[in-house]
Amino acid sequence: MAVNVALVGLGYWGPNLARTLASVDGAALRMLCDVRSERLTRFSTQYSQAQTTTDYQEVLRASDINAVVLATPVHTHFELAKAALEAGKSVLVEKPLAQTSAQCQKLISLAERNNVTLMVGHVFLYNAAVRKVKEYIQRGELGQIYYIYSQRLNLGQVRQDVNALWNFSPHDLSILSYWLDAPPSRVMARGYSYLQPGIEDVVFMTLDFPSGIGANIHISWLDPQKVRRMTIVGSEKMLVYDDVNADARIMLYDxxxxxxxxxxxxxxxxxxxxxxxxxxxxxxxxxxxxxxxxxVSFTEPLKLECEDFIQSIRTGQRPLADGYEGLQVVKTLEAAQASMSQHGLGVPIG
Ligand SMILES: NC(=O)c1ccc[n+]([C@@H]2O[C@H](COP(=O)([O-])OP(=O)(O)OC[C@H]3O[C@@H](n4cnc5c(N)ncnc54)[C@H](O)[C@@H]3O)[C@@H](O)[C@H]2O)c1
Structure with missing residues (x-):
């Protein structure tokens, strides 16, 4: 039996999920929901098998819908995910899972109580290059890891609902914890708002990992170049992972x-x-x-992410990017935000 899926939110990112979900074995895209009816009109012909609605309650009431995918703005994640879990549906929430760690905990408990899958869209955990780098680290190719730095820069897309920290760095944070098999324990962050008051466009964040490894993340949507690069410096070798360089995503320097x-x-x-x-x-x-x-044999990460979601629903196993993974990233984001509001003071990550 196919898993019947409703996709909620057809703004910038939602259409990518619609295209992917429609192509995943074992999934059937049965419903599209957006409060903006023009977005539904735009996609209704392409996904004629899916019913459309502007009313989320209709998604919740649909007894044949087993799974809900949320590609809505961050401030809506908690309420929409909570309602879907309470309705007994599995949920994949785009990153970040929610706005606070307390909200994430609540979603995890609800999913466990109702025996359904909760997953977060940490798509880079499904990226073949990121996985290959983890293999190098695991088999000691780089020697002892000294430090890592990440740059995620672009001119745009400027958001008004979240700052650059909450928008971009879930990616870097999920990758770092995945590579190092542990979340960071402490963060110091400075943020700067140039385009909109109170919304940081540029963030410099330093993380301490329990192993003694130091990491730095530079996030910006106000930069002349599109950069998606992470550099790992080890005692034996050094590695650059460049996600925008399709011909050389990984460069391993001896x-x-x-x-x-x-x-x-x-x-x-x-x-x-x-x-x-x-x-x-x-x-x-x-x-x-x-x-x-x-x-690097590359399969579209979003496809692998959606497959993991559907497979987890079918088998009852936890997906790679489960609720705890989402919680850990939100804990770090909270601590980084607290550090920024105290001009870069070191803040322990709970
Ligand atoms: N994984 C990635 O690389 C990636 C990239 C971009 C965005 N995202 C994530 O995707 C999510 C959406 O981002 P976006 O850029 O597409 O935002 P967006 O604002 O372009 O689109 C959001 C859509 O949700 C709709 N919506 C809002 N509230 C709704 C509700 N209550 N019910 C139904 N529809 C509702 C809006 O009308 C809009 O069409 C965010 O969580 C963002 O972090 C992830």
Whole structure:
């Protein structure tokens, strides 16, 4: 039996989900809902098998609808998801899962009580390049991870309902925790509003992970370039994951420093001239070997995300991007927001 799905929200992102859901085995896109009737008119011919409605209550009342996918603005996520879970439907909520961690907890409890699936749209967990990077980390290819930095920049799309932190960084945060097998424990963030008062366009955030790894995230929708790049510096190798470079999404550099026992005493002038000798009992020698660009077999991440949702509903297993995953990211966003409002003070992540 197919899982009958209702898609709610046909703005910018919803049509991508409609196209994907219509192509996933075992799913049947049966309903489209948007408060703007013109959006329904725009897609009703393309998805003629789906009933359309401007009234969300109709989705909740439809007893043949097993699953609801929410692609609505962030401030609506909690109420719409809660109502769907209470109606006994499984729910996939676009990121971020909700506006507060208390709301996320409530959604998780409701889903568990009603024995239905709750999932969040952390689409990068389904990205083949992100998964390949995790493989490299897991098998120790990079050595000990020292630090990671991420840049997610663009000119637009400027939003009025959330700041750049809540809009973009769920992606970076979900990727980092996935790679490092643990959420960050502390955050320091500075945000700057230039285009709209009180809505940060640019955010610089530093995260501490329990393992001692440091990470930095630079988020902006006010930047001359479209950048989606994450750099990992390890003791053995260094890696750049560039999501907009389809020919070289991953670049693995055999670069680093090699420690060698010092053979002679060194004087301070040699050191101040920038030579490799140090006062310690070893020398740091730079090492620059090959650059590897591995082949990444790419399946559309959104397709894999939707397949995981449908499969989880059918099997009762937890999806990769489950409610707890959504909760963890929202906890970090809350702490980062608190840090920004205190001019970058370090805030522990609960
Ligand atoms: N995964 C990604 O890469 C990605 C990219 C963009 C947006 N998103 C997420 O998708 C969600 C929607 O973003 P968007 O850019 O499409 O927003 P949008 O404002 O363009 O579209 C939202 C749509 O929801 C409709 N809507 C609002 N309230 C509703 C309600 N109560 N019932 C029915 N319809 C309602 C609006 O009329 C609008 O058409 C957000 O959570 C955003 O974070 C994810």
């Amino acid at each position: 670069k680093g420093f090699t420690k060698q026992p010092a053979t002679k005493a060194v004087d301070p002038i040699t050191v101040s001239l920038g030579r490799y000798e140090t006062f310690a009992e070893f020398q740091l020698l730079t090492r620059a070997g090959d650059l590897l660009i591995p082949k």
